[in-house]
Amino acid sequence: MNTPAPTNDDTDQTLIVVSGMSGAGKSVALKTFEDLGFYCVDNLPAELLPDFVRGVARDDGMPEKLAVGIDIRSRSDLANLPQWLSAVGALGLDPRLVFFDTHDEVLLKRYADTRRRHPLSHLGLSLADAISLERQVLKPLRTLADVVIDTSTLNVHQLRRQVITEFGLNSDAKLSLLFESFAYRRGVPADADFVFDARGLANPHWNAELRPLSGRDAAVREFLEAQSEAGEYVAQVASFLDTWLPRMQSDTRSYVTVAFGCTGGRHRSVYLAERLAAHARERGWAEVAVHHRELD
Structure with a gap:
């Protein structure tokens, strides 16, 4: 038929x-x-x-x-x-x-x-x-x-x-968000509005099984989420963004870039960019994108 x-x-x-x-x-x-x-x-x-x-x-x-x-x-x-x-x-x-x-x-x-x-x-x-x-x-x-x-x-x-x-897409949205990961050895993204340093967190790079993976992979997420410091980091950055992003929207900003850096730009920064982007979507932000400079 x-x-x-x-x-x-x-x-x-x-x-x-x-x-x-x-x-x-x-x-x-x-x-x-x-x-x-x-x-x-x-x-x-x-x-x-x-x-x-x-x-x-x-x-x-x-x-x-x-x-x-x-x-x-x-x-x-x-x-x-x-x-x-x-x-x-x-x-x-x-x-x-x-x-x-x-x-x-x-x-x-x-x-x-x-x-x-x-x-x-x-x-x-x-x-x-x-x-x-x-x-x-x-x-x-x-x-x-x-x-x-x-x-x-x-x-x-x-x-x-x-x-x-x-393309006239989503024209009602007043603020779009980009969560970006990067490696400090290649420099901080020039267009970043907020930069958060993840090098204080435990580095999956030193785990031989995790080294070839990235922060997108479940094993790396589990490794980081097992560290209490990672949970505190995410909670504190989320609280900061929840406070200041709405104020930036009311200030007629059209976009904001939130960047996370670590040594190689593959594990910690990637995990944080993905995690905070998911948090932003949960909070109701309509335009949320993620870019991993060292992976994409």
Whole structure:
């Protein structure tokens, strides 16, 4: 039995296709959409886009907002993306393609800073050549895009704010929060409004089983939560934020960055950023995002 396709007559569904250059901020954008209530899927093979929408439509209570990441990692022929977008349109959605771009010299610096591999590095290309080839392959998508966002001069939080502003999302929110983790050895984030030092807490790095993990992992959380000092730290920072964030909102601030630092930026700071972000959501803050500088 075929499932009826959703139509614009009875839904207000949104589909945003996130594409662009590797290192230009697509992951941050998708995370932002997720924080704003979108059902998000990253690295979807492009030819599966119509099937994905049909599959979600078969679920009870299809999400009203969808965001899908499609980029150079896709094994599909991206030149066929227009026909797949048309197929989605026939299902009743009006897809929007958003392309994130960045100057080549900025991409080179970002890869040098993060030491991450370019998706095309398996071809044996230099980083500069991989970026050049990616730009060539994605040129038709950039031309097709409904919106092109240049992130060359944007930090993480500025990019997040631009995504929110560009799409008119959650416009009633007066204050958005970013909880960020970092390593002190690479410097304090320049845009941080509050900085909390976690180096006084027990360091999971010295536990051989925990060393390869991060503060996102249950074993690291359990290790830290077994320390009374960690509980006191979380309670005191939560109390501080509960007192001062509402006052900053009333002062017409649009966003606040709360940063947690430790030696390597993998365990204690990551745990605290995640834990305090969860606390903020529990307190009713609508726009809460998390960024781990040394992991993301």
